[in-house]
Amino acid sequence: MGDIAIKADCLSKHYRLGAASRQHNTLRDHLMHRLRGLTRWGGGGPESNPSFWALKDISFEVKRGEVLGIVGHNGAGKSTLLKILSRITQPTTGTADIYGRVSSLLEVGTGFHSELSGRENIYLNAAMLGMRREEVRRKFDEIVAFSGVEAFIDTPVKRYSSGMYVRLAFAVAAHLEPEILIVDEVLAVGDASFQQKCLGKMEEVSRSGRTVLIVSHNMTVIEGLCERAILLEKGRVAKIGNTHEVVEGYADAIRGLAGTEIEARHDREGLGEILLTRIDVMDQDKHPVAAAITGRDVVIRMYYRCAAGKEFLNCRVSISVNGRKAQDLFVLSTDIVDPKPLTLRGEGYVDFILPELPLTGGAYFFQSYIESNGHAQDWIRNVAPFSVLDADYYGTGKLCPPGWEANGVLVRYRWEAGETDSTDVLPVRARVS
Amino acid sequence: MRGDEITMSALTADQRPLSTLPHVRIQPARGLLDLDLAALWQYRELIHILVWRDVTVRYKQTLLGVAWAMFQPVATMLIFTVVFSVMGKIPSDGFPYPVFLYAGLLPWFYVSQALSRGGTSLVGEAPLISKVYFPRLILPLSATIAPLVDLALAFVAFLGLMAWFGIFPTWRMLSLPLFAALAATITLAAGLWISALYVKYRDVGHILPMFIQLWMFVSPILYPVSKVPESWRALYAMNPVVSVVEGFRWALIPGFQVDFTMFFPSLAVVCVVFVGGLIYFRSMERTFADVI
Structure with missing residues (x-):
């Protein structure tokens, strides 16, 4: 058991269908429902609340220091699984053993308060993510530097641009030092250069021997970060193992889904x-x-x-x-x-x-x-x-190099070459119209 | 051989901290009352920071700042004195009505504020509940603690009022924290029920302000207990706020007489509501994130 960080054993989560719309959110609904229930009692009507399993018998192990990707369609149960492992919601049946301090990042800037300054929000957000005050104090300068909002650190965050807000929030999250990090698609925010910075930070985290669980729709991110992955389909584990195989499985599943009317x-x-x-x-x-x-x-x-x-x-x-x-x-x-x-x-x-x-x-x-x-x-x-x-896009009789099929886009360009040690430059031109 | 040795030592070095790693088992909750006080203690910094946030945010971007915490009860006291004492001729057991009234308003302002904040603490923090784990008890708890700061400030204003009327405090004032703690317990007990019910039934949002207003009238804030008919006293004493208000007056107004036997039914009610609230809250807590 020594090198296991997470061990899930037959985790299942049951929801009543239409939980959001059919919930008895007002007393009146509840009473009406009860009343209807009573009248049906004698007649033995059908079950009024069809239910479904958001997760069914999920079992897997994550070793310490491993980066595990979780992929699947919307509604496959990815978020539910993360929520159970982060203890936000409870499983209906099954158990999970977690060894180590967990920080989960299901959202960037959880608990940020718009009236408070950047400085105050760093402490607030960090406390919510489970960081000790002492730890925040120690890393404060680092966090601020990472976020790049030094000049506005004492301004209320309601005056921040959305980009600044996200950068500050991620900076706090990036400086968590849990043994286990759970991340849900948070990288989908921010501009490209900041995303790159975040990805770099994630790699750093995983290299430092911490366990990471990451959910993403972006297969490039999953393939870049994870050695192993899980494919969830309709609440069950459809595939688990080597990331490339799982990503292939996901792509197959997409093809299957995309084929339907x-x-x-x-x-x-x-x-x-x-x-x-x-x-x-x-x-x-x-x-x-x-x-x-x-x-x-x-x-x-x-x-x-x-x-x-x-x-x-x-x-x-x-x-x-x-x-x-x-x-x-x-x-x-x-x-x-x-x-x-x-x-x-x-x-x-x-x-x-x-x-x-x-x-x-x-x-x-x-x-x-x-x-x-x-x-x-x-x-x-x-x-x-x-x-x-595939066809000859550039009119040169050449097709795209291998590895680029359905991967990236073609752009119009030309190239020039020159010699820097020659005073009399005669550029060699190639032009593609 | 050497290679083996290195891996062995690397392994043990790597595994050493394992024994100290916290272990959490996630499973469907069972049992009626699993308080998990250890988790509360572990998250004490969060309680601290939430209280600090509530206090800070409340007076951000206001001109008077924390002075509002004094101005509000003082203004209310002045208006009520005119309406109920000058015009309504409500007696105050022989004490100056403003002092009598303010000593009652002091805990009542706290109770009503902590109740409305505590009651809405879960729904108001819905995004937090669905996105991050912490013992949910922290929310009503910190919402109950934060208005204690306002209570302390309003108390300072009371000292001024005493000076105005030339009333000198007695040693009884030292017992004030005890009654403040009672007030906090009552509010937390009610807050546990209300906040958890609010998650499921949004009607609570409409009922709560009405409920708080009603509660004020069934508590001896504007009038003395002596005005309550003798035959109703036993029932009246079931209202725990009666004990708090009487306790505050006893501690703050020299010579104020209190029938301490009235405290027992109050305390019994508080205990029942509190324990019941904890059980209800803990059992509902499991579904907060799914329902909210």
Whole structure:
């Protein structure tokens, strides 16, 4: 048992279905429910609260110093598992043994109070994450330096920009020194350079021999940090072991999911008054095609259906393309290129016309998002597969180098070379139009 | 051989701190009352910092700052004196009404404030509860402690009032912390119930202010206990705030008479409500994060 940090044994968590909407949040509901229960009592009606297992018989071990990734779709139980291991919620059955001090980072800036200054919030947040005051005092300067908000440390955080806020919050979290660190997708915030800094810090943490559990949708992060990973599917462990194999399994699962009819998809988020019903990939003449071709014009058509008799103002329809490792490559959004108001009603479609598709050959995925007046209406991750056939993008007879299939985007560029020791520079030019 | 030795020693060095690593077993809770006082103690710094936060935030960006803690009860005292004493002719057992009233308002301001803050402490911190672990008892507990600071400040104002009326404190004043502790226990006991119920039933948000106002009228704050009909006294004494208010007056006003037998029913009620509150809170605590 000596080198084990976490041992989960048959962890299960049971929820009543629709816990959020059907909960008796007011006394009246509760009384009404009781009353209905009474009347049904004699008749022996059906079970009124269908239930489901958010987690079912999860068993695994994490060794000390190991970095374990947890991947899976929305609703697969990842967050529930983290919440149980962080003791925020209790399992319905099963046990988990944890050896060592745990810090969990399910959110950046937990407990930040807007009226308090940066300095005060560092102490507050650190205390909430379980850091001793003495420890904070010792690391205070380091934390402030890491965050880069020195000049505003005595300003209330309500006057901070969102970027400063996040940097300060992460700086506190990054200086925790628990034996076990539990992280939930917190890296999804902040600008790219700060994300890089955070990733660096995470690597440092894992190298220092601490145990890390990390949940992410970003396979690049998971593959970069973890030796081992768990794939959760519908609350069960679908795969556990070597990270690359698990990530492959996840990609397979995505392909399976993306193959189903969009109409039948239930893993949607948002209000649902506007629904995406179909996505067609078409060539430049708007004929549907099975696959797009690198470098050719392509049209992506998103069909929608609005709730009957309603009109939705200020809509935004967008679609993003994810690569092999589920990384975001680029996004097409109606509001960015042409910020005229978009009103949706009834049924219809939006076409995105992409000249010279800048993607290498391979299997990609779409992620769709529709909103109206700033409210998310319909958001589906991995909504459909997107196949691209490789072609000669640069017109040089060369295809992309191996390893770049469905991984990264193509950009137009040229290169020049020069000799610095020669006074009479005669540049060698290569131009790609 | 050498290599083996090195790995062996590295292993033992690596494993040495293991015995000292804290071990936590996560499992479905069972048992009625598992207080886990050890966890509370471990998180004492969090209690401290939450109390500090509540006190600080309350008077941030105000001109008068902490002076509000004195101004509020003094202003209330002045208004109530005009309404109830000057116009309403409510007796005060022969003591100057402002002194009599203020000695009652002092603990009442604390109770009402701690109750409304304690009662909403869980729902008000919903994001915390769903994102980070700590013994949930800390929230109502620190919400009960924080207004003690306001109580102390309001007490300073009372000293001024005593000087104005030329009343000299007696040794009885030393017993004040005892009655303040009683007030805190009562509020915590009620706060445990209210905060846990609030998580499940949002009706509590509407009921609470009404409940606090009602409680004030069934406590001897504006009027003396002697005005309560003899036959109602036994029932009246069940209200623990009666003991607190009487205790405060006894400690602060020289010559104030208190029937200490009235304390026993109060204390019994406090004990029952407190223990019941702890059991209820602990049993609900398991689902806070799922329901909130």
